[in-house]
Amino acid sequence: MSRQVVITGLGTISGLGIGVEALWDGLTSGRSAIDRVRAFDPSGFDAQIAAEVDAEFKVNQFVPKSYRKATKVMARDIGLAVAAADQAVRDAGLITPGVDAAQERTYPGNRTGCHIGAGLIAADITELTEAMSHATDASGAFDIHKWGESGMEQLTPLWLLKYLPNMLACHVTIVHEAQGPSNTITCGEASSGLSIGESLRVIQRGAADMCFCGGAESKLNEMAFYRQQLMDRLNTSSNDTPAAAVKPYDTHAAGTAMGEGGGIVTLEALDTATARGAKAYAELVGFGASHTVYPQGNGLVPDPAGKGIAAAIRAALRDADLTPGDIDVVVPSGAAIPEWDTADVAALSTVFGDALADVPLWTSKPFVGNCGAGSGALDVAAAAMMLHKQTLPARINCDAPREGVNAATAPSASRDINHVLVFTTSLGGQNVALILKRA
Secondary structure: OOOOEEEEEEEEEEEEEEHHHHHHHHHOOOOOEEOOOOOOOOOHHHHHHHEEOOOOOOOOHHHHHHHHHHHHOOOOHHHHHHHHHHHHHHHHHOOOOOOOOOOOOOOOHHEEEEEEEOOOOOOOHHHHHHHHHHOOOOOEOHHHHHHHHHHHHHHOOOOOHHOOOOOHHHHHHHHHOOOOOEEEOOOHHHHHHHHHHHHHHHHHHOOOOOEEEEEEEEEOOOOHHHHHHHHHOEOOOOOOOOHHHOOOOOOOOOEEEEEEEEEEEEEEEHHHHHHOOOOOOOEEEEEEEOOOOOHHHOOOOOOOOHHHHHHHHHHHHHHHHOOOHHHOOEOOOOHHHHHHHHHHHHHHHHHHHHHHHHOOEOOHHHOOEEOOOHHHHHHHHHHHHHHHHHEHHHHHHHOOOOOOOEEEOOOOOOOOEEEEEEEOOOOOOEEEEEEEEEE
């Protein structure tokens, strides 16, 4: 696997806006998108804040006119991925049938792959309520038999196609006619990082020349939001100060805030990208993955020693033929949930030792919230921009950092950056680490 792989296109969508320039502007200016939830009435929830994509977002603006009818069966998560893919293609200067069917495409369909991470897509409450209203007995109680006889008939025949996790990749491949290796990975927050790693391996072994990869997710619906609250992951004490709520690696961290969004990046083989005169934001040189085994946590609390996370980081370093001393910036999970921050810091201390205090940590969560399966892709996009711009974005909400970590609040600043480590750990224990190199 000697083929070099570069990142040529960045497509992002988050509370900071649509497109990587909007993301970068928000990050460098230190602007948080976390605010009171607008998608539903949050007054009955303990946590009432999140980072939402602009209410004016419409996915039909990001697909060919001939495909707009299909947007009716796209759940929010699917639409986010489709829009991000459109942005990535245009940013990379690629020609696909999805952006210009009249021109010759840059890569043949059978040389174009697609690997997209997804979460558990929660069904729309309004759709379910309408159907359930036809499934009650004479007393008004829910009747499972009536549900089977008449309730389900109130759902659109294509209802299920809106909520299958593999539909993110499905629509992206159809729109852009990507016919090469394709896969969907559903491993919580680690999903998009693992998907990017799979695309890397596909191109390295010569099975494709270009791949769409990343992930997207929205947990801004009542069911998904409530699950996060039940697991005590959300900050419930900062509803009146949402922009300051998420404090990764701060001694006063009190939980995360949900976000919606994600990113799609276009990976290309260096030889084919060079042949077409493409720009490269960064080279992807290292990938490692692992699983945390910590039965005491029942999957809800991470291993405080961070052994699984450290294993993924070390695997990525070996893959890149680098040492910890070569890393200039670390983009960690940074959930701002104390137990999870503890695991991150323990893993980094294991890998970097005393030198950890000299390596800046930067995390996106205070800006765009926890975007689930889309989180890692947003982090990779931010890391690629750091290398491209030679700039460390602003760091916010860490006025009392944990001892031994370089994560304190600071404005954006120019910096010599050659390698960035991005790692994500997920609820469930999957870990992924990626290393980006200056192009």
